[in-house]
Amino acid sequence: MALKQLQLLAKVQLEKEEKLQAQFVQAHQFAQLAVEKYTGLANYRTDYIRQSQQRGAEGIASRQFNQYLNFITKLDQALTQQNMQVQQAQRVADMRRSAWLAMQKKRKALDLLIDKELQAAYVRVQKQEQKMLDEMATQQFFRRLQATEQ
Template sequence: MINQRFNMLIKIQQEREERLQAQFVSAQQFYQQQEQKYQGLANYRTEYIQQSQQQGSLGIQSRQYNQFVNFIGKLDQAIQQQGRAVQQAKNAAEQRKQTWLAMQKKRKALELLVERNNFAELQKQLKQEQKNADEYASQQFMRLRAQSLE
């Protein structure tokens, strides 16, 4: 009866663990997407600067230079903002991972408890069987002794 309850608890824990694992995987994928966006912005900034330098070597007007500086500033802001998004996504993924691992630990503890309970029950049954066998042997001995005395 106790094992049935524990088995039900283990099943519930496993279902929770699976949901938490799926949430972790989803958060990890989101983090990777955010990281890719960040890298994309950083790469675009580098390429834009390189192209602008090539064009600038041919000569550039002050208005074009101001536009270039303003655009680089906007790219820098976008990169910083995306960097914060990456860090938040990383933190969220790590938190989900820790929650999942904690649930996994609880489930394993319950399984160990059931295993120990099963072992204790088995030991109890073996003791009872040994006691019954000893009692039977003792009765047999007494009967044989009583018969030999007659």
């Protein structure tokens, strides 16, 4: 494959890699937000239970106690749902990270191929220049030899 084509392909792969990296960063940030929401909700639940226990120690009506229990049940359901969102967001972030790293690996392999091609081209040019210098030296030698013979 021609060097120009390889370089164009590397440019395209770099653009894809950057796009995949941006998608990973976005997914990772979303997962972090989901974790923060979960943590906030869990902390709120803990505080709410502590508060309800304090009020319960002071004595509350059974109706109010049932309201506390119902709300805690709703908080537990919300925590379960948020935990599922955290897990889903982390799976998406992991998949996007894998895709980004796979593209990065392909691009690096292509960069290595380009480097090898450039090195091979450099060696070819050096050999051609050396051959040309050798020919010029040989021609000069024969000219001098003919000049001395005359």
